[in-house]
Amino acid sequence: MRKNKETIPSAESALAILQQLIRIRTNHTEGYEMDAVKYISSILPHKTELSIIDHGNNRGSMIVEVKGRIPDKKIAIFSYLDTVKNIGINRWEHPPFSADYVNGVVHGKGAANMKGGVTSAILAMMTLSKTSPPPLSVLACFTADGTGDGLGAIEITEKGxxxxxxxxxxxxxxxxxxxxxxxGALWTKVEVTGTTSYSASPSSGTNAVEALILFCQHLRKAVVGQKNRKHLLLGLPSCTITQFNSGEGEVNQIPPYAVATIDIRFMPYQDPESIISLHNEIAGELSKTYGGINVKIEVLKIQNSVYIPENSTMVKRFSNTLLSMNKKSVLTGLNIFGDAAHVIPRTGVPFLIYGPGEYSSAINEKVSLKSVISVANVLVKYIQSYDTNF
Structure with missing residues (x-):
């Protein structure tokens, strides 16, 4: 392997960092991000300033700062340390925590989501700390719970x-x-209670399963809307049933109970509170259609949708940085949520999302080492050429 650029740590160093991060298990359901925090703090140059946040139960976040020529003006880089829960471990082509390196690609749990991005941020901070001070100060925020409720991002934002x-x-x-x-994301739980009877006399009972299926169909139609609402980058909103249960009734019984969880991914133009109101409206209509049913709605999670205009100053400047490096400048949108959903609504600062790899399945994650190093180079170039007059 050869150095990508003189200022960026070698490909060997980048590979070693990424592999070690993958081998440190930071499963969202268990946390343990503090293990990753300790590792990152051990490899960063002394010129960086560290602030470690202990969330308890071995969960942690960290802020790394490189002072700039204008120390009080800053740019923040966010990368979360946790990975999604373990799914299909036995179906991985490469063991999920082995961090195998094959033909330029690193395989493993969190390789794309998002320890590749964490590694890019680490490489960028290493480089910026060893060169002349950048135009403005740089914060790298390595956060806990990015795939969950944003524990790290929220605390970093709200504590100043x-x-x-x-x-x-x-x-x-x-x-x-x-x-x-x-x-954005809205997760809800919908419980329907009806009355049972033998299925030989279905009119004697109130079928909770049929009522819940109808509820979900009406909700999806209301949320997704007409195709002329399709977003150029995000496509259409989605409304997906992720769990469905009707208890342990017999084949010949009308089910008196049914419960479903629903994952709604909504657009920047949609308001989650309005979608919650849709739940209540549909529940009311069903109660009239199906006499004797009760519908209970519980909100499990709300994550904000975020958006920045493509003609904003930051996006234009970042695009110009890519073009100056002979790289393509292509815009995209993300269906997933992360730290941006917590940071941007609380701060209102201009933002963009840029990292290596792509989201695919929860199994067989992988990321190109070349892409990890490329993103680090772009971050350094963007920051070093920053015009503080903006």
């Missing part, structure tokens, strides 16, 4: 660590495209 930040970059996997929009 982002004072002076004028822009934010999130290194989620975008396949090196510029992410300018991200769907």
């Amino acid at each position: 660590y982002l004072k002076g930040v004028v822009e934010a970059i999130f290194t989620n996997a975008t396949k090196e495209k510029i992410g300018i929009s991200q769907k």
